[in-house]
Amino acid sequence: MGQKFRGAGVALITPFRKDSTIDFDALGDLVEDMISGGIDFLVVLGTTAETATLSAEEKKNVVDFVAEKNAGRLPIVVGAGGNNTQEVVEGLKNLDADKIDGILSVVPYYSKPTQEGIYQHFMQIAKYSPVPVILYNVPGRTGMHMDATTTIRLAEASDKFVAIKEASGDLNELAIILRDRPENFSVLSGDDGLTVPAISLGADGVISVIANGFPAQVADMVHSAVSGDFPKASAQHMQFLNLFNLLFVEGNPGGIKAALNVKGKVQNVLRLPLTKISEIIYREITEEMKKIN
Template sequence: MAIFKGAGVAIVTPMFDNGEVNYDKLGELLEYQIANSTDAIIICGTTGEASTLTHDEHLDVIKYAVDKVAKRVPVIAGTGSNCTETAIYLSVEAEKRGADALLQVTPYYNKATQKGLIRHFTAVAEAVNIPIILYNVPGRTGCNIQPETAVYLAKNVKNIVAIKEASGNIAQVAKLMSLADGCIDLYSGEDGQVVPALSLGGLGVISVLSNIAPKETHDMVMSYLNGDVETSRKIQLKAIPLVDALFCEVNPIPVKTALNIMGMNAGAFRGPMCEMEEANRQKLIQAMKDFGIKCCEE
Protein backbone atom coordinates (compact mmCIF):
# COMPACT_ATOMS: atom_id res chain seq x y z
CA MET A 1 0.00 0.00 0.00
CA ALA A 2 1.26 3.47 -0.87
CA ILE A 3 2.75 5.60 1.91
CA PHE A 4 0.45 8.41 0.78
CA LYS A 5 -1.42 9.73 -2.23
CA GLY A 6 -1.69 13.45 -2.89
CA ALA A 7 0.55 16.34 -1.84
CA GLY A 8 3.20 15.91 0.82
CA VAL A 9 4.80 19.11 2.05
CA ALA A 10 8.57 19.33 2.28
CA ILE A 11 8.16 21.57 5.29
CA VAL A 12 10.55 24.32 6.37
CA THR A 13 12.23 24.33 9.77
CA PRO A 14 11.31 27.68 11.37
CA MET A 15 14.08 29.37 13.33
CA PHE A 16 14.61 32.29 15.62
CA ASP A 17 16.91 35.13 14.58
CA ASN A 18 19.75 33.45 16.49
CA GLY A 19 19.32 30.31 14.41
CA GLU A 20 17.73 28.11 17.05
CA VAL A 21 14.78 25.96 16.00
CA ASN A 22 11.43 27.58 16.77
CA TYR A 23 9.36 24.57 17.85
CA ASP A 24 6.22 26.55 18.66
CA LYS A 25 6.18 27.98 15.15
CA LEU A 26 6.86 24.54 13.69
CA GLY A 27 3.78 23.32 15.52
CA GLU A 28 1.72 26.14 14.03
CA LEU A 29 2.95 25.34 10.52
CA LEU A 30 2.15 21.66 10.96
CA GLU A 31 -1.38 22.50 12.07
CA TYR A 32 -1.77 24.90 9.13
CA GLN A 33 -0.73 22.16 6.72
CA ILE A 34 -3.10 19.55 8.13
CA ALA A 35 -5.99 22.03 8.24
CA ASN A 36 -5.41 22.75 4.54
CA SER A 37 -5.52 19.16 3.29
CA THR A 38 -1.83 18.28 3.09
CA ASP A 39 -1.56 14.52 2.72
CA ALA A 40 1.86 13.93 4.33
CA ILE A 41 4.57 15.81 6.20
CA ILE A 42 8.15 15.46 5.00
CA ILE A 43 10.32 16.68 7.86
CA CYS A 44 14.05 17.44 7.77
CA GLY A 45 14.42 17.36 4.02
CA THR A 46 16.29 19.84 1.85
CA THR A 47 13.61 22.48 2.46
CA GLY A 48 13.94 21.86 6.20
CA GLU A 49 17.63 22.83 6.15
CA ALA A 50 18.52 19.39 7.50
CA SER A 51 22.10 19.69 6.28
CA THR A 52 22.73 22.46 8.83
CA LEU A 53 21.06 20.77 11.80
CA THR A 54 23.12 18.86 14.32
CA HIS A 55 22.21 15.20 14.69
CA ASP A 56 20.50 15.92 17.99
CA GLU A 57 18.48 18.78 16.47
CA HIS A 58 17.63 16.67 13.45
CA LEU A 59 16.19 13.89 15.58
CA ASP A 60 14.47 16.29 17.97
CA VAL A 61 12.69 17.99 15.04
CA ILE A 62 11.55 14.61 13.72
CA LYS A 63 10.26 13.60 17.16
CA TYR A 64 8.42 16.90 17.58
CA ALA A 65 6.71 16.51 14.20
CA VAL A 66 5.72 12.90 14.89
CA ASP A 67 4.20 13.84 18.25
CA LYS A 68 2.45 16.94 16.93
CA VAL A 69 0.97 15.25 13.88
CA ALA A 70 -0.14 12.28 16.00
CA LYS A 71 -0.87 9.95 13.08
CA ARG A 72 -3.28 12.33 11.35
CA VAL A 73 -1.14 12.05 8.22
CA PRO A 74 2.10 10.16 7.59
CA VAL A 75 5.34 11.77 8.78
CA ILE A 76 8.25 11.00 6.46
CA ALA A 77 11.68 11.82 7.87
CA GLY A 78 14.62 12.88 5.75
CA THR A 79 17.54 10.85 7.08
CA GLY A 80 19.86 10.63 4.09
CA SER A 81 23.57 11.37 4.16
CA ASN A 82 26.65 11.11 1.97
CA CYS A 83 27.99 8.75 4.65
CA THR A 84 26.28 5.37 4.76
CA GLU A 85 26.87 4.91 8.49
CA THR A 86 25.41 8.34 9.25
CA ALA A 87 22.35 7.59 7.12
CA ILE A 88 21.89 4.30 8.99
CA TYR A 89 22.22 6.02 12.37
CA LEU A 90 19.71 8.77 11.55
CA SER A 91 17.30 6.27 10.00
CA VAL A 92 17.37 3.89 12.96
CA GLU A 93 16.87 6.76 15.39
CA ALA A 94 14.05 8.28 13.32
CA GLU A 95 12.25 4.95 13.32
CA LYS A 96 12.60 4.80 17.12
CA ARG A 97 11.01 8.25 17.30
CA GLY A 98 7.96 7.12 15.36
CA ALA A 99 8.54 8.20 11.76
CA ASP A 100 6.16 6.46 9.36
CA ALA A 101 8.66 6.35 6.49
CA LEU A 102 12.08 7.68 5.48
CA LEU A 103 13.31 9.83 2.60
CA GLN A 104 16.80 8.84 1.45
CA VAL A 105 18.69 11.28 -0.74
CA THR A 106 21.51 10.16 -2.99
CA PRO A 107 24.96 10.64 -1.41
CA TYR A 108 26.23 14.12 -2.24
CA TYR A 109 29.75 15.51 -2.76
CA ASN A 110 31.53 12.15 -2.70
CA LYS A 111 28.63 10.79 -4.80
CA ALA A 112 28.58 7.11 -5.81
CA THR A 113 28.51 4.74 -8.75
CA GLN A 114 25.27 2.88 -9.42
CA LYS A 115 26.82 -0.14 -7.68
CA GLY A 116 27.64 2.09 -4.73
CA LEU A 117 24.09 3.44 -4.65
CA ILE A 118 22.69 -0.09 -4.50
CA ARG A 119 24.98 -0.94 -1.58
CA HIS A 120 24.25 2.34 0.21
CA PHE A 121 20.45 2.23 -0.04
CA THR A 122 20.33 -1.51 0.69
CA ALA A 123 22.38 -1.07 3.86
CA VAL A 124 20.10 1.71 5.10
CA ALA A 125 16.94 -0.19 4.25
CA GLU A 126 18.09 -3.36 5.97
CA ALA A 127 18.75 -1.42 9.19
CA VAL A 128 15.09 -0.37 9.58
CA ASN A 129 11.61 -1.82 9.23
CA ILE A 130 9.71 1.17 7.86
CA PRO A 131 9.26 2.08 4.17
CA ILE A 132 11.85 4.10 2.28
CA ILE A 133 11.40 6.66 -0.48
CA LEU A 134 14.51 7.14 -2.63
CA TYR A 135 15.22 10.79 -3.41
CA ASN A 136 16.78 11.53 -6.78
CA VAL A 137 17.90 15.15 -7.05
CA PRO A 138 21.10 15.17 -9.13
CA GLY A 139 21.04 18.96 -9.49
CA ARG A 140 21.88 19.22 -5.78
CA THR A 141 23.84 16.03 -5.19
CA GLY A 142 25.68 15.50 -8.46
CA CYS A 143 24.51 11.89 -8.37
CA ASN A 144 21.71 10.43 -10.51
CA ILE A 145 19.75 7.26 -9.73
CA GLN A 146 19.42 5.56 -13.08
CA PRO A 147 16.01 3.98 -13.77
CA GLU A 148 17.51 0.50 -13.82
CA THR A 149 19.03 1.07 -10.37
CA ALA A 150 15.76 2.28 -8.85
CA VAL A 151 13.91 -0.71 -10.29
CA TYR A 152 16.55 -3.14 -9.04
CA LEU A 153 16.28 -1.73 -5.53
CA ALA A 154 12.48 -1.80 -5.53
CA LYS A 155 12.45 -5.43 -6.68
CA ASN A 156 15.19 -6.66 -4.34
CA VAL A 157 14.81 -4.63 -1.12
CA LYS A 158 11.39 -5.14 0.42
CA ASN A 159 11.02 -1.77 2.15
CA ILE A 160 12.30 0.41 -0.72
CA VAL A 161 8.89 1.20 -2.12
CA ALA A 162 8.93 4.64 -3.77
CA ILE A 163 11.01 7.36 -5.36
CA LYS A 164 10.87 11.14 -5.25
CA GLU A 165 11.98 12.11 -8.74
CA ALA A 166 13.51 15.58 -8.92
CA SER A 167 15.86 15.08 -11.84
CA GLY A 168 13.71 17.37 -13.98
CA ASN A 169 14.17 14.84 -16.79
CA ILE A 170 10.67 13.69 -17.67
CA ALA A 171 12.04 11.23 -20.24
CA GLN A 172 14.03 9.54 -17.49
CA VAL A 173 10.89 9.38 -15.33
CA ALA A 174 8.98 7.80 -18.22
CA LYS A 175 11.72 5.19 -18.68
CA LEU A 176 11.67 4.46 -14.95
CA MET A 177 7.93 3.84 -14.94
CA SER A 178 8.16 1.73 -18.08
CA LEU A 179 10.83 -0.51 -16.54
CA ALA A 180 9.17 -0.59 -13.14
CA ASP A 181 5.84 -1.94 -14.37
CA GLY A 182 4.25 -1.04 -11.05
CA CYS A 183 7.00 -2.14 -8.66
CA ILE A 184 7.78 1.36 -7.36
CA ASP A 185 5.57 4.32 -6.39
CA LEU A 186 6.43 7.65 -7.99
CA TYR A 187 6.25 11.08 -6.37
CA SER A 188 7.18 14.18 -8.31
CA GLY A 189 9.95 16.19 -6.71
CA GLU A 190 9.39 19.04 -9.15
CA ASP A 191 6.47 21.39 -8.46
CA GLY A 192 6.48 22.39 -12.12
CA GLN A 193 6.10 18.77 -13.30
CA VAL A 194 3.37 17.38 -11.05
CA VAL A 195 0.80 16.71 -13.78
CA PRO A 196 3.37 15.16 -16.16
CA ALA A 197 4.48 12.82 -13.36
CA LEU A 198 0.88 11.91 -12.56
CA SER A 199 0.27 11.14 -16.22
CA LEU A 200 3.05 8.54 -16.04
CA GLY A 201 1.48 6.83 -13.05
CA GLY A 202 2.66 9.02 -10.18
CA LEU A 203 0.75 9.09 -6.91
CA GLY A 204 1.55 12.66 -5.87
CA VAL A 205 4.20 15.23 -5.14
CA ILE A 206 6.66 16.00 -2.37
CA SER A 207 6.30 19.73 -2.62
CA VAL A 208 7.94 23.02 -1.75
CA LEU A 209 4.92 24.90 -3.12
CA SER A 210 2.72 23.20 -0.51
CA ASN A 211 4.36 25.29 2.22
CA ILE A 212 2.48 28.35 0.96
CA ALA A 213 -0.34 26.82 -1.13
CA PRO A 214 -1.19 23.49 0.53
CA LYS A 215 -4.84 23.27 -0.51
CA GLU A 216 -4.13 24.13 -4.14
CA THR A 217 -1.30 21.60 -4.36
CA HIS A 218 -3.47 18.91 -2.79
CA ASP A 219 -6.29 19.76 -5.19
CA MET A 220 -3.95 19.62 -8.20
CA VAL A 221 -3.03 16.03 -7.37
CA MET A 222 -6.37 14.74 -6.16
CA SER A 223 -8.28 16.27 -9.08
CA TYR A 224 -6.07 14.30 -11.43
CA LEU A 225 -6.30 11.07 -9.44
CA ASN A 226 -10.10 11.46 -9.31
CA GLY A 227 -10.31 11.84 -13.07
CA ASP A 228 -10.64 15.63 -13.37
CA VAL A 229 -7.56 16.18 -15.48
CA GLU A 230 -8.67 19.61 -16.69
CA THR A 231 -8.87 21.09 -13.17
CA SER A 232 -5.50 19.58 -12.33
CA ARG A 233 -3.95 21.02 -15.50
CA LYS A 234 -5.34 24.50 -14.78
CA ILE A 235 -3.89 24.54 -11.26
CA GLN A 236 -0.53 23.34 -12.57
CA LEU A 237 -0.34 26.01 -15.24
CA LYS A 238 -1.50 28.77 -12.91
CA ALA A 239 1.20 27.77 -10.43
CA ILE A 240 4.13 27.88 -12.87
CA PRO A 241 5.08 31.57 -12.33
CA LEU A 242 4.94 31.05 -8.56
CA VAL A 243 7.01 27.88 -8.81
CA ASP A 244 9.58 29.78 -10.88
CA ALA A 245 9.74 32.48 -8.20
CA LEU A 246 10.10 29.88 -5.44
CA PHE A 247 13.21 28.54 -7.17
CA CYS A 248 14.75 31.79 -8.42
CA GLU A 249 17.27 31.40 -5.60
CA VAL A 250 18.43 28.27 -3.81
CA ASN A 251 15.68 26.42 -1.94
CA PRO A 252 14.59 27.05 0.83
CA ILE A 253 15.51 30.74 0.68
CA PRO A 254 12.47 31.84 -1.39
CA VAL A 255 9.85 29.63 0.30
CA LYS A 256 10.94 30.60 3.79
CA THR A 257 10.88 34.22 2.66
CA ALA A 258 7.38 33.68 1.25
CA LEU A 259 6.14 32.36 4.59
CA ASN A 260 7.56 35.45 6.28
CA ILE A 261 5.84 37.66 3.70
CA MET A 262 2.58 35.86 4.53
CA GLY A 263 3.07 36.77 8.19
CA MET A 264 3.77 33.18 9.21
CA ASN A 265 7.18 33.98 10.72
CA ALA A 266 9.29 31.09 9.50
CA GLY A 267 12.26 33.13 10.62
CA ALA A 268 15.90 33.22 9.75
CA PHE A 269 18.23 30.92 7.82
CA ARG A 270 21.34 29.07 8.83
CA GLY A 271 24.49 29.78 6.87
CA PRO A 272 25.37 29.48 4.11
CA MET A 273 21.74 30.41 3.34
CA CYS A 274 21.06 34.14 3.44
CA GLU A 275 18.35 36.71 2.69
CA MET A 276 16.98 37.03 -0.84
CA GLU A 277 18.18 39.65 -3.26
CA GLU A 278 15.62 42.45 -3.22
CA ALA A 279 14.80 42.17 -6.92
CA ASN A 280 14.03 38.48 -6.50
CA ARG A 281 12.01 39.18 -3.38
CA GLN A 282 9.82 41.61 -5.30
CA LYS A 283 9.39 39.02 -8.06
CA LEU A 284 8.29 36.54 -5.42
CA ILE A 285 5.77 38.95 -3.91
CA GLN A 286 4.24 39.65 -7.32
CA ALA A 287 3.99 35.93 -8.12
CA MET A 288 2.31 35.28 -4.77
CA LYS A 289 -0.23 38.04 -5.38
CA ASP A 290 -0.95 36.80 -8.89
CA PHE A 291 -1.61 33.32 -7.48
CA GLY A 292 -3.98 34.79 -4.91
CA ILE A 293 -1.83 34.51 -1.79
CA LYS A 294 -2.26 37.31 0.71
CA CYS A 295 0.94 39.17 1.47
CA CYS A 296 1.10 40.80 4.89
CA GLU A 297 4.57 42.19 4.28
CA GLU A 298 5.87 43.93 1.16
Protein backbone atom coordinates in the same frame (compact mmCIF):
# COMPACT_ATOMS: atom_id res chain seq x y z
CA MET B 1 3.28 0.13 1.96
CA GLY B 2 3.82 2.64 -0.85
CA GLN B 3 0.10 3.41 -0.68
CA LYS B 4 0.83 5.65 2.33
CA PHE B 5 3.01 7.91 0.26
CA ARG B 6 0.77 9.10 -2.53
CA GLY B 7 -0.91 12.40 -3.29
CA ALA B 8 0.38 15.68 -1.91
CA GLY B 9 3.35 15.41 0.41
CA VAL B 10 5.10 18.48 1.79
CA ALA B 11 8.81 18.96 2.45
CA LEU B 12 8.50 21.02 5.62
CA ILE B 13 10.77 23.98 6.22
CA THR B 14 12.42 24.55 9.60
CA PRO B 15 11.35 28.03 10.77
CA PHE B 16 13.96 30.02 12.67
CA ARG B 17 13.63 32.98 15.00
CA LYS B 18 15.68 36.11 14.43
CA ASP B 19 18.41 34.65 16.66
CA SER B 20 18.50 31.55 14.39
CA THR B 21 17.04 29.19 16.99
CA ILE B 22 14.20 26.93 15.87
CA ASP B 23 10.78 28.57 16.04
CA PHE B 24 8.66 25.67 17.27
CA ASP B 25 5.53 27.83 17.54
CA ALA B 26 5.74 28.60 13.82
CA LEU B 27 6.53 24.97 13.04
CA GLY B 28 3.48 23.83 14.96
CA ASP B 29 1.25 26.29 13.11
CA LEU B 30 2.73 25.08 9.83
CA VAL B 31 1.91 21.45 10.64
CA GLU B 32 -1.68 22.44 11.43
CA ASP B 33 -1.90 24.39 8.17
CA MET B 34 -0.76 21.32 6.23
CA ILE B 35 -3.29 19.05 7.90
CA SER B 36 -6.23 21.44 7.54
CA GLY B 37 -5.20 22.16 3.93
CA GLY B 38 -5.58 18.55 2.88
CA ILE B 39 -1.91 17.53 2.56
CA ASP B 40 -1.51 13.74 2.56
CA PHE B 41 1.84 13.24 4.30
CA LEU B 42 4.62 15.22 5.97
CA VAL B 43 8.33 15.07 5.15
CA VAL B 44 10.58 16.28 7.97
CA LEU B 45 14.34 16.93 7.82
CA GLY B 46 14.59 17.00 4.04
CA THR B 47 16.69 19.44 2.03
CA THR B 48 14.03 22.14 2.41
CA ALA B 49 14.37 21.86 6.20
CA GLU B 50 18.01 23.04 6.07
CA THR B 51 18.83 19.76 7.79
CA ALA B 52 22.54 20.09 7.04
CA THR B 53 22.66 23.03 9.46
CA LEU B 54 20.80 21.33 12.33
CA SER B 55 22.56 19.66 15.22
CA ALA B 56 21.78 16.05 16.15
CA GLU B 57 19.79 17.30 19.15
CA GLU B 58 17.84 19.77 17.00
CA LYS B 59 16.98 17.05 14.49
CA LYS B 60 15.64 14.83 17.26
CA ASN B 61 13.68 17.72 18.75
CA VAL B 62 12.11 18.59 15.38
CA VAL B 63 11.02 14.99 14.73
CA ASP B 64 9.65 14.61 18.28
CA PHE B 65 7.79 17.91 18.04
CA VAL B 66 6.23 17.24 14.64
CA ALA B 67 5.22 13.72 15.71
CA GLU B 68 3.57 15.05 18.86
CA LYS B 69 1.85 17.90 17.02
CA ASN B 70 0.67 15.62 14.22
CA ALA B 71 -0.70 13.11 16.73
CA GLY B 72 -1.00 10.34 14.18
CA ARG B 73 -3.16 12.31 11.75
CA LEU B 74 -0.82 12.07 8.75
CA PRO B 75 2.04 9.72 7.83
CA ILE B 76 5.45 11.19 8.69
CA VAL B 77 8.59 10.68 6.62
CA VAL B 78 12.01 11.66 8.01
CA GLY B 79 15.09 12.46 5.94
CA ALA B 80 17.84 9.93 6.65
CA GLY B 81 20.58 9.95 4.06
CA GLY B 82 24.22 10.78 3.53
CA ASN B 83 27.40 9.87 1.69
CA ASN B 84 28.85 7.74 4.51
CA THR B 85 26.90 4.49 4.34
CA GLN B 86 28.02 3.25 7.74
CA GLU B 87 27.08 6.52 9.41
CA VAL B 88 23.60 6.40 7.83
CA VAL B 89 23.18 2.80 9.02
CA GLU B 90 24.21 3.71 12.58
CA GLY B 91 21.66 6.50 12.53
CA LEU B 92 18.95 4.08 11.42
CA LYS B 93 19.74 1.81 14.35
CA ASN B 94 18.88 4.70 16.68
CA LEU B 95 15.72 5.72 14.81
CA ASP B 96 12.52 5.90 16.87
CA ALA B 97 10.35 3.92 14.47
CA ASP B 98 7.24 4.32 16.62
CA LYS B 99 7.01 8.01 15.71
CA ILE B 100 7.44 7.81 11.94
CA ASP B 101 6.12 5.94 8.92
CA GLY B 102 9.08 6.04 6.56
CA ILE B 103 12.43 7.60 5.70
CA LEU B 104 13.52 9.63 2.68
CA SER B 105 17.08 8.72 1.70
CA VAL B 106 19.04 10.69 -0.88
CA VAL B 107 21.51 9.34 -3.41
CA PRO B 108 24.97 9.70 -1.83
CA TYR B 109 26.39 13.13 -2.63
CA TYR B 110 29.89 14.49 -3.28
CA SER B 111 31.57 11.07 -3.46
CA LYS B 112 30.12 10.32 -6.92
CA PRO B 113 29.67 6.55 -6.56
CA THR B 114 28.97 4.27 -9.53
CA GLN B 115 25.48 2.88 -10.08
CA GLU B 116 26.65 -0.29 -8.30
CA GLY B 117 27.84 1.82 -5.38
CA ILE B 118 24.47 3.55 -5.20
CA TYR B 119 22.72 0.18 -5.30
CA GLN B 120 24.85 -1.32 -2.53
CA HIS B 121 24.45 1.83 -0.41
CA PHE B 122 20.68 1.63 -0.55
CA MET B 123 20.64 -2.13 0.04
CA GLN B 124 22.46 -1.53 3.33
CA ILE B 125 19.82 1.06 4.22
CA ALA B 126 17.06 -1.43 3.39
CA LYS B 127 18.75 -4.01 5.60
CA TYR B 128 18.81 -1.79 8.68
CA SER B 129 15.89 0.61 8.28
CA PRO B 130 13.03 -0.27 10.64
CA VAL B 131 10.55 1.56 8.38
CA PRO B 132 9.84 1.78 4.62
CA VAL B 133 12.30 3.72 2.46
CA ILE B 134 11.57 6.41 -0.13
CA LEU B 135 14.51 6.77 -2.51
CA TYR B 136 15.47 10.33 -3.46
CA ASN B 137 17.15 11.15 -6.76
CA VAL B 138 18.22 14.79 -7.03
CA PRO B 139 21.36 15.02 -9.20
CA GLY B 140 21.32 18.82 -9.18
CA ARG B 141 22.26 18.67 -5.51
CA THR B 142 24.16 15.40 -5.21
CA GLY B 143 26.24 15.57 -8.38
CA MET B 144 25.19 12.01 -9.18
CA HIS B 145 22.18 10.73 -11.11
CA MET B 146 20.60 7.42 -10.14
CA ASP B 147 19.60 5.76 -13.39
CA ALA B 148 16.05 4.50 -13.86
CA THR B 149 17.47 0.99 -14.21
CA THR B 150 19.06 1.26 -10.74
CA THR B 151 15.80 2.54 -9.28
CA ILE B 152 13.92 -0.44 -10.72
CA ARG B 153 16.66 -2.83 -9.59
CA LEU B 154 16.29 -1.56 -6.03
CA ALA B 155 12.48 -1.60 -6.12
CA GLU B 156 12.60 -5.24 -7.21
CA ALA B 157 15.34 -6.24 -4.77
CA SER B 158 13.54 -5.32 -1.54
CA ASP B 159 9.98 -4.53 -0.56
CA LYS B 160 11.47 -2.07 1.93
CA PHE B 161 11.71 0.37 -0.99
CA VAL B 162 8.19 1.71 -1.40
CA ALA B 163 8.64 4.89 -3.45
CA ILE B 164 10.99 7.30 -5.16
CA LYS B 165 11.10 11.06 -5.04
CA GLU B 166 12.30 11.71 -8.58
CA ALA B 167 13.82 15.18 -8.86
CA SER B 168 16.08 14.79 -11.87
CA GLY B 169 13.81 16.97 -13.98
CA ASP B 170 13.95 14.28 -16.68
CA LEU B 171 10.45 13.15 -17.62
CA ASN B 172 11.85 10.42 -19.87
CA GLU B 173 13.67 8.81 -16.92
CA LEU B 174 10.53 9.16 -14.83
CA ALA B 175 8.50 7.49 -17.60
CA ILE B 176 10.89 4.52 -17.67
CA ILE B 177 10.44 4.07 -13.92
CA LEU B 178 6.67 4.28 -14.31
CA ARG B 179 6.73 1.72 -17.09
CA ASP B 180 8.93 -0.81 -15.32
CA ARG B 181 8.16 -0.34 -11.62
CA PRO B 182 6.78 -3.16 -9.48
CA GLU B 183 3.22 -2.99 -8.25
CA ASN B 184 2.72 -0.74 -5.19
CA PHE B 185 5.97 1.19 -5.79
CA SER B 186 5.02 4.87 -5.74
CA VAL B 187 6.62 7.48 -7.98
CA LEU B 188 6.57 11.02 -6.64
CA SER B 189 7.63 14.19 -8.40
CA GLY B 190 10.41 16.05 -6.64
CA ASP B 191 9.89 19.15 -8.76
CA ASP B 192 6.85 21.34 -8.09
CA GLY B 193 6.78 22.57 -11.67
CA LEU B 194 6.64 19.03 -13.06
CA THR B 195 3.97 17.65 -10.74
CA VAL B 196 1.01 17.71 -13.12
CA PRO B 197 3.04 16.52 -16.15
CA ALA B 198 4.47 13.69 -14.03
CA ILE B 199 1.04 12.61 -12.80
CA SER B 200 -0.25 12.70 -16.38
CA LEU B 201 2.33 10.00 -17.14
CA GLY B 202 1.18 7.93 -14.18
CA ALA B 203 3.08 9.33 -11.19
CA ASP B 204 1.37 9.09 -7.83
CA GLY B 205 1.93 12.58 -6.43
CA VAL B 206 4.59 15.00 -5.25
CA ILE B 207 6.80 15.91 -2.33
CA SER B 208 6.25 19.64 -2.62
CA VAL B 209 8.09 22.72 -1.44
CA ILE B 210 5.48 25.26 -2.49
CA ALA B 211 2.86 23.43 -0.41
CA ASN B 212 4.41 25.00 2.71
CA GLY B 213 2.80 28.25 1.66
CA PHE B 214 -0.20 26.98 -0.30
CA PRO B 215 -1.25 23.63 1.15
CA ALA B 216 -4.91 23.70 0.12
CA GLN B 217 -4.18 24.81 -3.44
CA VAL B 218 -1.40 22.25 -3.95
CA ALA B 219 -3.47 19.45 -2.40
CA ASP B 220 -6.40 20.32 -4.66
CA MET B 221 -4.17 20.47 -7.75
CA VAL B 222 -2.57 17.11 -6.99
CA HIS B 223 -5.85 15.42 -6.08
CA SER B 224 -7.45 16.75 -9.25
CA ALA B 225 -4.60 15.38 -11.36
CA VAL B 226 -4.50 12.01 -9.61
CA SER B 227 -8.25 11.62 -10.11
CA GLY B 228 -7.86 12.40 -13.84
CA ASP B 229 -9.30 15.91 -13.89
CA PHE B 230 -6.44 17.36 -15.91
CA PRO B 231 -8.27 20.46 -17.20
CA LYS B 232 -8.70 21.58 -13.58
CA ALA B 233 -5.20 20.49 -12.53
CA SER B 234 -3.66 22.23 -15.54
CA ALA B 235 -5.46 25.49 -14.74
CA GLN B 236 -4.18 25.29 -11.17
CA HIS B 237 -0.67 24.57 -12.41
CA MET B 238 -0.79 27.61 -14.70
CA GLN B 239 -1.83 29.78 -11.78
CA PHE B 240 1.42 28.85 -10.03
CA LEU B 241 3.63 28.91 -13.12
CA ASN B 242 5.49 32.15 -12.38
CA LEU B 243 5.72 31.39 -8.69
CA PHE B 244 7.23 27.95 -9.37
CA ASN B 245 10.13 29.74 -11.04
CA LEU B 246 10.44 32.63 -8.58
CA LEU B 247 10.59 30.42 -5.50
CA PHE B 248 13.64 28.56 -6.79
CA VAL B 249 15.52 31.18 -8.80
CA GLU B 250 17.74 32.03 -5.81
CA GLY B 251 17.62 28.63 -4.17
CA ASN B 252 15.49 26.57 -1.84
CA PRO B 253 14.27 27.18 0.85
CA GLY B 254 15.03 30.89 0.47
CA GLY B 255 12.08 31.39 -1.86
CA ILE B 256 9.47 29.55 0.15
CA LYS B 257 10.63 31.14 3.39
CA ALA B 258 10.18 34.53 1.73
CA ALA B 259 6.66 33.55 0.64
CA LEU B 260 5.82 32.40 4.16
CA ASN B 261 7.26 35.64 5.51
CA VAL B 262 5.00 37.61 3.17
CA LYS B 263 2.09 35.66 4.70
CA GLY B 264 3.31 36.48 8.21
CA LYS B 265 3.94 32.81 9.01
CA VAL B 266 7.70 32.80 9.66
CA GLN B 267 10.70 35.04 10.06
CA ASN B 268 12.72 35.42 6.88
CA VAL B 269 15.75 33.74 8.43
CA LEU B 270 18.03 31.03 7.05
CA ARG B 271 21.21 29.53 8.45
CA LEU B 272 24.53 30.00 6.70
CA PRO B 273 25.72 29.13 4.15
CA LEU B 274 22.20 29.93 2.91
CA THR B 275 21.02 33.53 3.00
CA LYS B 276 17.65 35.16 2.41
CA ILE B 277 16.75 36.02 -1.16
CA SER B 278 17.30 39.43 -2.74
CA GLU B 279 14.86 42.28 -2.25
CA ILE B 280 14.08 42.25 -5.98
CA ILE B 281 12.94 38.62 -5.97
CA TYR B 282 11.16 39.11 -2.64
CA ARG B 283 9.08 41.91 -4.22
CA GLU B 284 8.36 39.79 -7.29
CA ILE B 285 7.19 36.90 -5.10
CA THR B 286 5.00 39.29 -3.13
CA GLU B 287 3.35 40.59 -6.29
CA GLU B 288 2.89 37.12 -7.76
CA MET B 289 1.29 35.83 -4.56
CA LYS B 290 -1.47 38.43 -4.91
CA LYS B 291 -2.62 36.62 -8.04
CA ILE B 292 -3.02 33.22 -6.36
CA ASN B 293 -6.60 32.35 -5.48
